[in-house]
Amino acid sequence: MQNQENNLNEDIAQDKMLKGSAWMTAGSVFSRILGALYIIPWNMILGGLYLQANALYVQGYNVYSLILIISIAGIPSAIAKQVAHYNALNEYGVSVRLYKRGxxxxxxxxxxxxxxxxxFSPLIDxxxxxxxxxxxSLSWAxxxxxxxxxxxxxxxxxQDMAPSALSQFVEQLFRVIxxxxxxxxxxKVLRGSWVTAVSQSTFAAFIGALAGLLILAWYYFRRRKYYRSLIRNSNNQLHVNANKLYLEIIQQAVPFVILGAGIAIFQLIDQYTFFNIMHVSTSxxxxxxxxxYAIFAGNANKLIMITISLASSVAITVVPLxxxxxxxxxxxxxxxxxxAGFVLFSFIMIPAALGMTAIAGPLNRLFYTNVNGALSANVLAFSSxxxxxxxxxxxxxxxxxxxxQNKVAVKYFVYGAIAKIITQFPMVxxxxxxxxxxSSAIGFMVVNMLIIGSLDRQFKFRNDKMLSQINWIILFSLVTYFVAITAVYAGNLLVSxxxxxxxxxGSGIVVAFASLLGGLVYVYLTLKSRIADTVLGHKAETLRRKLHIG
Incomplete structure (x- = not known):
């Protein structure tokens, strides 16, 4: 009986994770794709000024990202975690009070x-x-x-991911427009300064944020009655005073700041060291x-963030669960x-990253034309x-x-950041x-290995079944990579x-052809081998019937 109950709980948790990941993946990926597609017309408008403008844009955004993470202070993830905690105790009233204080x-x-x-911008320029x-211009956002x-x-x-996903997409849509x-x-009209153009490009973050906030407000007011019914049916046995709520938010939030800023911190290390090291090593x-700088920190980074956003959608879903x-x-x-989180991450991230590596050449030309073509494509492939x-x-x-285990995670991140700083000069x-x-790869590998070791010591999550599933995913991803890169060569020949x-x-046609062929091969292999069942559950059988896969 106990085993049946545990299995039921695992199935429910798996369904929540899949549903949440689907919403967050859709919202995150579509917003990231939109955030990458704007590059094509932006590039065309700026013309020869593009790389210079993009370098300025990226440097401004790197500082803004860190300030934004500090301003957010990890509060959203802390709130999600604490709301899930009190909801699990059937204390929805405390959750609502927590949100209002937040x-x-x-x-x-x-x-x-x-x-x-x-x-203070003149001091950090x-x-x-x-x-x-x-x-x-970014301070408004x-x-x-x-x-x-x-x-x-x-x-x-x-575990309601739809509002977040939709607001992400709307935010990006209005920003880009x-x-x-x-x-x-x-x-084109005023013949103005490219610096002014970049400033307005970054001010667009405020316009997008305003649109995203309005979507969330609409969702909140639409669901007020539902939340009120949850409060009425709560246990209402916990009475947490205001000061304790603030303390809980801050205690949970501070580590989220450091960990949430992890990638941004590494990028800032690059921004404030790359130019000096290159002056020493080159003329x-x-x-x-x-x-x-624009090629690796701007061009490549914008595209790989599409695949990284896939991982982020998994991460956001797994915290409340x-x-x-x-x-x-x-x-x-x-x-x-x-x-399950590891398998889901591998199922999405590995083929996406290897797929982008395979199509790096035409993908780079599609977004950034053929300027510095070979170098840009190689940087994008390596970044992937x-x-x-x-x-x-x-x-x-x-x-x-x-x-x-926030403190432990922060400690491990500090070790990784030290590894990044130590290796930065020789690597550059x-x-x-x-x-x-x-150097970033080395730093994150240090953090990742330490966290994996810690999780396995505590929960023994690494088992033969999980490792076997991930091995098959890696194998299928490699097959997909070789199919995609072959399709790129064949596509280039046919298009020419x-x-x-x-x-x-021409590059767009090759990207579409290689992506479609590689994607179909990966879908077929994972459905045929039943690996997809561990991630998609019963939906995998539905897909097999629709695609006539035995």
Whole structure:
């Protein structure tokens, strides 16, 4: 009887994880794709100024990302975790009070961090005065994004991922629309400065955030009656005072800041060291260094963040589920969820990263034309491989937070950051623009191995079944890679018969052909072998029937 109950709980948890991951994956991926597609018209409008403008854009966004993470202070993920904790105790009234206290805290943090970014931007411009207007334009977004992110965390605490997913997409949609209209008007109509165009491109973050917040507000008011019914039927035995609620939020939030800023911190290390190291190791001009920086930190990073967002969607889903299991003290359930999280991560991330590696050449030409073609494509291919370690860190740190082991996770991240800093100079000195990616990979590998070891010691999640599933996924991903890269060569040959295979249209056709063929092969192999069943559950059988796979 106990085993049946455990199996039922595992199935319910698996369904929640899959449903949540589906919503978060859809919202995150579509918003990331939209956030990458804008590059094509943005590039066309700016023309020869593109790489210089992109380098400025990326440097501004890197600083903004860190300030934004500090302003958010990990509160959304902390709220999601604590809301799930109190919901598991049937204390929905405490969850609602927690959210309301969190809103006040997020508003205060948003104001303070926005003021800091606006007034202190001349002190953190890295010697580039063009960065000042860019960072000041981003300070407006810092005002409201903490509240928007907090509200997303509240919905996620109820395992309700749809509001977050839709608001992400709407946020990105309005951001891109404003950005392209503003840049076109400044460059083509007014013949204005490219620095002004970049400043308006970054101000678009505020426009998008405002739209995303309105979507969340609509969802919240639409579901008020449901939340009120949960409160009425709560146990209402816990009475947590306001100060304790604030303390809980802060205790949970601080580690989330450091871990949530992990990738941003590594990127800032690159931003503030790359140029100096390159000046020592080469005689390249500042303009050339701007272009190299834009290639690895801007161009490649925008595309690999699409695949990393897949991992993020898994990470966000697993936190409240693990928190519920941890609250109940069910180690077996935690072990199952950690294993399921690893398999789900591998199922999505590995083929996506290897697939992007295979199509790096035409994909780079599609988005960035053939300027610095071979170098840009090689950097993108290498970045795609490295992105697996980035994505794994996102999932692992979320798992540690879900089981309230934030301090341990932060300690391991510090070790990884030290490894990044130690290896940064030799890697950049010898491998130039590939160096920052290598040192980041080393840093995240250190963190990942330490966390995996810690989780396995506690919950024994590594088992033969899980390892076998991941091995098959890696094998199928490698097959997909070889199919995709063969399709790229064949596609280039076929396209060259009728048009320029190195142009945007020709490259787009090759990307679509190789992606479709590789994707179909991966889907077929995982469905045929039944590996997909462990991730998709009963939906895999439905797909097999529809696709006539025996």
């Amino acid at each position: 809103v006040l805290l997020s508003v205060i943090m948003g104001i303070l961090c926005a003021l800091f970014l606006y007034f 890295n010697g580039n005065p063009d960065l000042i207007p860019v960072m000041r 810092v005002l409201i994004i903490p509240t928007m992110s907090l509200t997303r965390g509240y919905f996620q605490g109820f 404003y950005m392209l209209i503003a840049v076109f008007f400044i460059i 390249a001009s500042n303009k050339v260094l701007d272009q190299l 693990l928190s519920e299991s941890y609250t109940r003290g069910n180690k077996k359930e935690i072990s199952h969820q950690v294993s 491989i490295v992105s697996i370690s980035f994505g794994l860190f996102t999932v692992l740190s979320a798992m540690m937070q879900g089981i309230s 000195y010898f491998f130039k623009e590939f160096g920052p990616l290598l 018969l009728g048009m320029n295979q190195y142009g945007r249209i």
